[in-house]
Structures are given as structure tokens and as C-alpha cells.
Amino acid sequence: MLYFASAVIITYFFWLVLSGHYTLLLMVIGAVSSLLVVMLASRMAVVDREGHPIDLVGRAIWFWPWLVWQIVKSGIDVSRIILSPSLPISPTLINVRATQKSAVGLVTYANSITLTPGTVSVEVEGDEITVHAITYAGAQDLAEGDMDRTVSRFEGGRRAQ
Amino acid sequence: MEQIIDIVSWVFLIAGGLFCVIGTVGMMRMPDMFTRLHAASIVDTLGMGFLIVGMVLQAGFTLVAAKLIIIAALILLTSPVATHALAQAALHAGLRPKLDHDETGGHIAGEDASSNS
Numbered sequence: 036m037l038y039f040a041s042a043v044i045i046t047y048f049f050w051l052v053l054s055g056h057y058t059l060l061l062m063v064i065g066a067v068s069s070l071l072v073v074m075l076a077s078r079m080a081v082v083d084r085e086g087h088p089i090d091l092v093g094r095a096i097w098f099w100p101w102l103v104w105q106i107v108k109s110g111i112d113v114s115r116i117i118l119s120p121s122l123p124i125s126p127t128l129i130n131v132r133a134t135q136k137s138a139v140g141l142v143t144y145a146n147s148i149t150l151t152p153g154t155v156s157v158e159v160e161g162d163e164i165t166v167h168a169i170t171y172a173g174a175q176d177l178a179e180g181d182m183d184r185t186v187s188r189f190e191g192g193r194r195a196q
Numbered sequence: 197m198e199q200i201i202d203i204v205s206w207v208f209l210i211a212g213g214l215f216c217v218i219g220t221v222g223m224m225r226m227p228d229m230f231t232r233l234h235a236a237s238i239v240d241t242l243g244m245g246f247l248i249v250g251m252v253l254q255a256g257f258t259l260v261a262a263k264l265i266i267i268a269a270l271i272l273l274t275s276p277v278a279t280h281a282l283a284q285a286a287l288h289a290g291l292r293p294k295l296d297h298d299e300t301g302g303h304i305a306g307e308d309a310s311s312n313s
Contacts, residue, residue, distance in 0.1 A: 049266070052259065052262045052266065053263065053266075055259050103245070106241050106242065106245070110215070110238050110242040111242075113222070113234055113235070113237075113238055114215065114222075114238060114242075116222075117218055117219075117221055117222035117225060117226075117235060118218065118221075122225055122226075124226070124227075124231060124296075125296040125297060126228075126230065126231055126293055126294060126295050126296055127295060127296065127297040127298070127299060128295055128297075128298050128299065128300050128304075129297075129300060130299070130303065130304075145280065146273075146276040146277065146280070147276075149237070149276035149279050149280050150237070150241060150272065150275070150276045151237075151241075152234055152237045152238050152241060152242070153234055153237075154234075155230065155233050155234065155237070155279055155280065155283050156280055157230075157280070157283040157284055157287050157304075158287060158304050165300060165304045167230045167233075167283065167293055169231055169234040171296065171297050174297070174299065178299075
């Protein structure tokens, strides 16, 4: 019920931002259509915590800026590699452990790895992620588990052991 | 004030354009498909990100800015999924990356040892 209500509110807010027409008729139509969309979605059983993790929104406030900073740092590193004439790459395939407890956390971690330039998660199974890194140093950095711990903290709201 | 915003937004727009060019150059220079993915990911993170920040500064506090932020969020949420799907599909199709260091010991997550020999 909580997820249903929040999905309606967020869908309606999304509709308001995209429409830009704020007359009574159109706003009522928008409210009805967002209600219908979420009713259809809940018949598909996708309106649950996994599809719609609203409890993570509060912690996204510190997690997303942290992730953006990681992306900028490693993006500049990879740009430097591309621009240097000798192309100093050392492609590495490595398995890293994921300590997240839920599927949402695991997806967040795998997507954070892929989003960061220089590392791509090529396979996820259980608590193991196979990562292709463009440099050996980048793979070692990831294996140290700093990003893993941060995503676990984002997922669980507390420091993982 | 307006001039300062203009200057800052142009710095972001030019940086975004530069990163798009760098990513494209990287796609040309990299030796195999997996390393090219890394170059491509510069375009859709740094290139896209800087361009959108520059455009948001141009748009000011309007509905257009909100839509631009929604576009950025959409790209940031979907592009890693697409990249991962591409890399996984390549691996499953039998394309092995050119590696300097293989730290997996031949074991790739999700594959049992027999199918990998």
C-alpha cells in the first residue's frame, strides 16, 4: 500500500514536470492516468520494494554525489590513458566479492562498477561479480572493496563488517 | 551574475564536448571490444553529464531544467544495464577479452568450471 501510494505520487509528479500545463482539467486527467498506470503496474506485481525502493531515497543524497565523484575521478584517469600516445592499458579480468544482502543492493553495486569508467561488470552470480578493468591498478583498487563497502552502507544504512 | 553563469555553463559544455571526442578517439584506439566499452562509457557518463550540467545552467530554474535532469537520471540508470548486457552477451557468445592479467583463475562468475575449460 505504501509502495502503491508513493508510486502514484511520484508518477503524478513526473507527469506534472513533463506536461507543463497546469489547468484543472488537465491536472485531473493526469492524476487519473497516473493512478491507472500504477494500478496496471501493480497487477503486474512490480510495485514492491524491489521495483521501487523508496527507503533508499534518503541515503541516495550522500551516495549519488559520492558516485559522481568516483565517476569524474576515474573518467579523467581513462581519458588520460586514451590521450597518451603509448596507450598504457593492462586489461584485467577479476572476480570481486559483493557483500550486499538484497538484489537491489547487488544491482546497485554492479551498476556502480559499470558506470565508473575503466571497470565493467561482465557477469554477476550469487555474491561474485566478474569485472573487466582497463588497467591492473584499477582492478586492484576495486578488489580492495571501498566501493563495495560504500554500496553496502547505502543499502543497509549501517557499516558492513 | 548572468555573465558568470554563462561562462560557467560554457566551461561545462566545452568540457562535455571534449569528453565526447575523447571517448570516440578511445573507441578508435582500443584493441578489443571490452576495452572499447570503457572508452564508450566516458561518453555516456562524463560527456553526457557535463553537457547536461551546462544546459541546466543555461535553462535556469525552469521546467526545461527539470526535464534535463530527468534525462540525465534516465541515462545514468539505463546505460550501465546496456553496457553490462553487451559485455555479458559478448562473453557468452565466446568472445574472450585480450588480457594482460587474468586474476580470475579461469573462473568466471556464473559459469561452472567444466564449461570453461
